[in-house]
Amino acid sequence: MGAVQGVSPWSCHDASAIAMVNWNDPVLLLRNYQTFDKLTHVAGGIYIWEFVTHLDFDWHVLTGARKYRWTYLLYSGCRLSALFAVVTVFTGFDAQYRIKCQAWVVFTFILTYLAFVFASVLIVLRIMAIWECRRLVVIVAWVTWLANTAFYIHSVITARSTWFPEAGFCVILHSIRSRINIIATLVADLVLVTLMLFGLLRWQHAGQFRGVCRFLYNQGLIWIVVVTLAEVPSTVMIVMDLDDPWNLMFQVPELITMAIGATRIYRGLADYTSITELRTLPGNTQKP
Template identity: 45%
Template sequence: MINWHSPTLEAAEGTALVKLVHVLAGLYIWEFILYLDYEYSIIRGTRKFTWTSLFYVGCRWCTLAAVIIQLVGFDITDGINCQVLVIMTFLFAYLSFLFASSLVILRIHVLWEHNRAVVALTAAILLINTASFLYNAAISRGRWAGNICQINHLVDTKASILSEFSADLVLLVLKLVGILRWKEARQKFGTWRLLYSEGLTWVVVFTLASVPPVVFIILNLNDPMNRMFIVPGMIVMSIGAVRMHRGLADRAALGPQAGAVDAKERFIQTTIHTTGSLPPRYSERGTHVAGDKVSQLA
């Protein structure tokens, strides 16, 4: 039987954790640099700025900050306060989660036509997760274990991790149901095909980002294993959220260059890109009503 609390095994797992985070940090930094032109196009004014762009930029930069802080906790030991690193890690990881969730929630609000019950539910989810973050930041204690800044008894944050998992699950269900309740999504053409694909993609993102951390925190094998998939989960969720945002924004920006797109499809793209709600259910009435609602998605 494996003794998961063996010092030798924990040291080996700690080394594996460091290597995993370094590899994923390199991949994320490559991804970050690869799409810097998106932010640059907003600064230059060649891409329309919308307030949702703040969520996009916040998600990318806060994830980058969390990744860099993790690397500092693994690679630099002299003169560094481990407790400060732990608090900063929680802070930027939470902000990354908040901005990524907000990008998803905006789509949910639009797909549900700003239904008050749905808006209240998503607001409650954000408040609960904010409370969990404050609790984790208050109880977490860092210590140097060799050359690694470890979080003592990460299992004490199990309630928070389960809370975030439940929140992600609720958002996933709301997004999928919100898409499928529209006839156009079931027909899967044009922008609706993109939104439908996003819903399926988010199932994969959710599974990769949220399930492994929950499984290992429940198993509670040891501190390195409890921590093993938290950073990967944050990175996967961040990349998934910002890529979906870029996908819709880039499609809307194509305009007339999008190819053979009929007037109805052009109206959908323009409305979603401009400020944030889906067009009224013109397909059910047989008429187009431009300008009644504006979009907040891209």
């Protein structure tokens, strides 16, 4: 290990110091994978707690105590996909014996991206309602969503994994292949949020910026914060391309942050207003 021991890229004051680190050193690679493993378990544990503590919302919908809306299927899809993704990740990391890592990584990617897809659809439907189904905006929103989904599919197809005997778990190979997907996700979410906020500002200029409209605008601002906190760290690390564990380090926290943010925003709107209130807005025929 030699000079690499004790070196942390975050203690360096310039890029040249990072470049001096041998990121292919097996000992350093193992240590980084162990860090990745711990961070993943912390993030996954947070999401499991979040899932369990909000089961009352699901119970109220299923028992009829809360009005059922078809968008609840998207909400549930996001929650369950994220939960199954966490469980699948834990399976690969906590296996006590060699498993079929290629099958593991494919299921992990599918479940992870399903959670992102459901979260994005909720935003697209809200954009349609806010813009009163204006054709150009609807086309832009759905094309953005479809393009991002295509990148997800490509990422699943190209995903590769193998067993790492020194660490005792599956590792994802050639993580740099996900660079374009990570960047595309950030761009797509920013486009969708921008469309939503500009649509709400139209109501402000028309003197309709009150009640549920103001609430949706505040939710839009919150979603920008969620997208930034969740996706920027992953994007920065994949662009820097230090090594596979650092490229992947913040992707599980990204999933958790996005899933929690999307589902909490959905529950917040469900608690704030009813479908009848939304229909009082000019031209609005969409459910929240």
